[in-house]
Amino acid sequence: MRAKLWKRAFISTLPVLAGxxxxxxxxxxxxxxxxFGALWALAMSVFMFAGSMQYVGVSLLxxxxxxxxxxxxxxMVQARHLFYGVSLIDRYRGAGAKKLYLxxxxxxxxxxxxxxxxVPDFVDEHSYYFAVSLLNHLYWIAGCMLGxxxxxxxxxxxxxxxxxxxALFVTVFVEQWLSEKEHRPAxxxxxxxxxxxxxxxxxxxxxxxxxxxxLALALARRPMERKEEKKNG
Amino acid sequence: xxKTTHAIIAIVIMAGVTFLLRSLPxxxxxxxxxPPFIEFLGKYLPFAIIGMLVVYCLKDVRPxxxxxxxxxxxxxxxxALLHIWKRNTLLSIVSGxxxxxxxxxxxF
Numbered sequence: 001m002r003a004k005l006w007k008r009a010f011i012s013t014l015p016v017l018a019g020x021x022x023x024x025x026x027x028x029x030x031x032x033x034x035x036f037g038a039l040w041a042l043a044m045s046v047f048m049f050a051g052s053m054q055y056v057g058v059s060l061l062x063x064x065x066x067x068x069x070x071x072x073x074x075x076m077v078q079a080r081h082l083f084y085g086v087s088l089i090d091r092y093r094g095a096g097a098k099k100l101y102l103x104x105x106x107x108x109x110x111x112x113x114x115x116x117x118x119v120p121d122f123v124d125e126h127s128y129y130f131a132v133s134l135l136n137h138l139y140w141i142a143g144c145m146l147g148x149x150x151x152x153x154x155x156x157x158x159x160x161x162x163x164x165x166x167a168l169f170v171t172v173f174v175e176q177w178l179s180e181k182e183h184r185p186a187x188x189x190x191x192x193x194x195x196x197x198x199x200x201x202x203x204x205x206x207x208x209x210x211x212x213x214x215l216a217l218a219l220a221r222r223p224m225e226r227k228e229e230k231k232n233g
Numbered sequence: 234x235x236k237t238t239h240a241i242i243a244i245v246i247m248a249g250v251t252f253l254l255r256s257l258p259x260x261x262x263x264x265x266x267x268p269p270f271i272e273f274l275g276k277y278l279p280f281a282i283i284g285m286l287v288v289y290c291l292k293d294v295r296p297x298x299x300x301x302x303x304x305x306x307x308x309x310x311x312x313a314l315l316h317i318w319k320r321n322t323l324l325s326i327v328s329g330x331x332x333x334x335x336x337x338x339x340x341f
Binding site: 011012014015018035036040043044047048049050053057060061064065067070071074075078079080081082083084085086087088089090092093099103104106108111112115116157159160161163164165166167168169170171172173174175176178180182183184185186187188189190191192193194197202205206209210213214217218221224225 | 236239240242243244245246247248250251252254255256257258259262263267270271272273274275276277278279280281282283284285286287288289290291292293304305308309312313316317320322323325326327329330333334336337338
């Protein structure tokens with residue numbers, strides 16, 4: 001049972017393994033260049049466990065940014081995590097003591113895996129989410145440490161391997177598209193974000209995009225619910 | 234303040250704010266019944282978020298300058314079409330990633 005659960009979780013997290021090792025490597029190298037060694041990489045990957053924010057964090061640490069700047073920057077870069085919680089309230093309900101860790105380990109990639117996964121019947125739902133979260137976290141820690149300790153001696157060009165993250169999100173997107181008849185939310189997500197990217201530029205489009213998505217979903221709610229009522233009878 | 238103290242406090246702030254954002258929705262809606270709009274969001278937001286993340290990953294693509302975003306476009310198409318055809322997540326991701334690496338290292 002337990003072995004089966006971990007095996008299943010391991011297989012579904014393989015794409016994240018590839019992506020996290022590469023992204024972690026990059027982070028570890030950058031952090032070392034900025035003058036912070038392996039212990040710092042360990043602390044950040046364990047306690048923050050955040051891809052893009054750790055990259056931003058390197059420049060905040062190196063530049064000696066004010067604590068207010070650090071707090072506001074983190075708020076801006078990480079605000080999208082509010083969305084993950086909102087849509088996982090029911091999935092994570094009743095997870096007990098595991099919940100504290102599930103919340104801490106809720107990265108983009110963990111979210112993508114748990115939000116659409118069909119948990120096999122033979123396992124406890126929350127144990128499965130926990131296994132996925134912990135494996136991803138371990139991959140990330142390993143990648144960051146590897147970059148910090150051995151970043152300079154990578155023998156082959158891994159340029160482009162970080163595309164595995166994009167590919168993961170694309171497969172989840174396609175999977176969701178094929179399994180759901182209601183396509184408005186997916187279109188709102190892509191369209192709204194693209195629009196904000198064009199208007200606000202790649203540095204500051206995420207928060208406007210989140211607001212636009214919320215607004216568009218609120219507006220589409222009545223028509224969507226009417227359609228569902230019609231379908232149900 | 235010396236560099237080490239500054240870095241420790243900065244990491245505590247970054248970790249704290251991140252955890253706050255990740256846990257806040259659970260803390261707010263843990264007691265009692267979830268409001269209908271939040272329940273609606275819980276059901277449909279994931280579709281929108283994944284769409285947002287796809288765009289987020291491709292945000293640095295410059296379609297107006299060489300190579301015009303072609304490696305990303307081709308690789309995304311490979312992933313999507315292969316996934317529609319076979320519905321095998323690992324196969325789609327590995328094929329797309331290897332294609333992308335070959336494209337940017339050897340072709341473009």
